[in-house]
Amino acid sequence: MRVLGIETSCDExxxxxxxxxxxxxxxxxxxxxxxxxxxxxxxxxxxxxxHIEVMLPTVQEALERAKLxxxxxxxxxxxxxxxxGGSLLIGTLTARTLAHIFNKPLYGVHHALxxxxxxxIDWTVNGKRKIKNEKWREPKFPLLALIxxxxxxxxxxxxxxxxxxxxxxxxxxxxGEAFDKAAKILGLPYPGGPSVQSAAETGxxxxxxxxxxxxxxxxxxxxxxxxxxxxxxxxxLHGKSYNFPSSGLPALLTVSEVHDLAASFQKTAVAMLVxxxxxxxxxxxxxTVVIAGGVAANTELRRQLKEGLPIxxxxxxxxxxxxxxxxxxxxxxxxxxxxxxxNPLELDINPSLTL
Ligand code: KG4
Ligand code: ZN
Numbered sequence: 001m002r003v004l005g006i007e008t009s010c011d012e013x014x015x016x017x018x019x020x021x022x023x024x025x026x027x028x029x030x031x032x033x034x035x036x037x038x039x040x041x042x043x044x045x046x047x048x049x050x051h052i053e054v055m056l057p058t059v060q061e062a063l064e065r066a067k068l069x070x071x072x073x074x075x076x077x078x079x080x081x082x083x084x085g086g087s088l089l090i091g092t093l094t095a096r097t098l099a100h101i102f103n104k105p106l107y108g109v110h111h112a113l114x115x116x117x118x119x120x121i122d123w124t125v126n127g128k129r130k131i132k133n134e135k136w137r138e139p140k141f142p143l144l145a146l147i148x149x150x151x152x153x154x155x156x157x158x159x160x161x162x163x164x165x166x167x168x169x170x171x172x173x174x175x176g177e178a179f180d181k182a183a184k185i186l187g188l189p190y191p192g193g194p195s196v197q198s199a200a201e202t203g204x205x206x207x208x209x210x211x212x213x214x215x216x217x218x219x220x221x222x223x224x225x226x227x228x229x230x231x232x233x234x235x236x237l238h239g240k241s242y243n244f245p246s247s248g249l250p251a252l253l254t255v256s257e258v259h260d261l262a263a264s265f266q267k268t269a270v271a272m273l274v275x276x277x278x279x280x281x282x283x284x285x286x287x288t289v290v291i292a293g294g295v296a297a298n299t300e301l302r303r304q305l306k307e308g309l310p311i312x313x314x315x316x317x318x319x320x321x322x323x324x325x326x327x328x329x330x331x332x333x334x335x336x337x338x339x340x341x342x343n344p345l346e347l348d349i350n351p352s353l354t355l
Pocket of ligand 2: 111115149150151293294322323
């Protein structure tokens with residue numbers, strides 16, 4: 001079964017074709033990062049307008065790269081929530097229209113759950129199915145998933161496809177969002193995750209002791225206090241009070257201060273994720289642990305988890321960790337296997353869809 005997956009929930013316009021949930025036939029990603037860079041974050045209206053411009057060419061290119069026409073597509077899936085309303089609307093209306101015109105079953109799927117399914121793809125790239133990565137193994141249930149991105153921080157226990165329990169989630173900022181805000185405080189470029197990571201490489205992670213949040217549910221997360229603690233530490237370094245605007249800090253901080261602050265921030269943020277993942281591992285004894293979402297690209301997170309867990313962790317290559325159509329197509333395959341299709345005349349978006 002070949003599924004065409006459409007992802008437009010935030011600032012990536014992506015369409016992919018995946019066969020049987022695992023073989024990647026094409027994965028076209030148009031990232032809007034350069035459009036939003038000058039604003040230091042995603043501007044929803046700019047994102048939606050860009051999605052309109054590139055949507056149909058991206059669909060076309062995904063088919064061309066997969067060497068298929070519409071006869072070769074069995075199912076269409078689309079991330080219809082959660083995300084930015086305007087952005088979700090473009091992908092969802094496109095999927096509905098295509099499903100209607102070409103008479104294909106349509107499935108609206110959950111964007112954050114989609115991140116987990118990047119790990120069900122066998123790492124074949126762009127139709128070259130012979131270069132299968134030998135290290136890839138199909139994830140097994142029960143599966144513990146740490147979903148960490150710019151919009152989500154979830155710890156999810158899956159007993160099977162669509163049979164899961166949300167163990168915990170962030171009570172304020174998502175961890176990727178915290179990385180992005182930390183980068184802004186330190187004067188590092190957007191997106192903040194990769195730039196904090198590279199600044200941290202030459203910094204001392206033990207230079208500043210930043211607090212870890214304690215929450216009632218042991219599996220919930222909170223990152224907003226950590227971001228504020230970073231700000232206070234940076235202000236204090238130069239004798240400034242908490243009234244001093246964060247926008248003035250990058251001009252004051254030395255390069256080595258920025259690197260030490262980035263390293264200390266990263267160490268603490270990652271430790272919070274790792275502590276909870278390890279606790280859940282001990283309690284639920286999953287057969288597979290996957291990290292998913294943009295922050296799964298973080299090398300310190302991978303290192304700490306590798307060190308702490310007795311089993312190998314799963315993570316996808318970076319192009320499948322950040323937002324992409326392939327994960328939506330893979331999840332679409334399982335949706336088509338387990339569920340009834342959505343009505344192409346009715347499928348709605350849900351910007352605040354929960355798990
Ligand atoms: O999954 P994604 O592309 O979009 C959302 O669904 O939000 O994740 C983007 C997020 C951004 O916040 C970005 O800063 C973060 O992932 N990110 C990283 C790294 N690479 C991307 N965070 C930490 N370390 C990284 N290497
Ligand atoms: Zn995402």
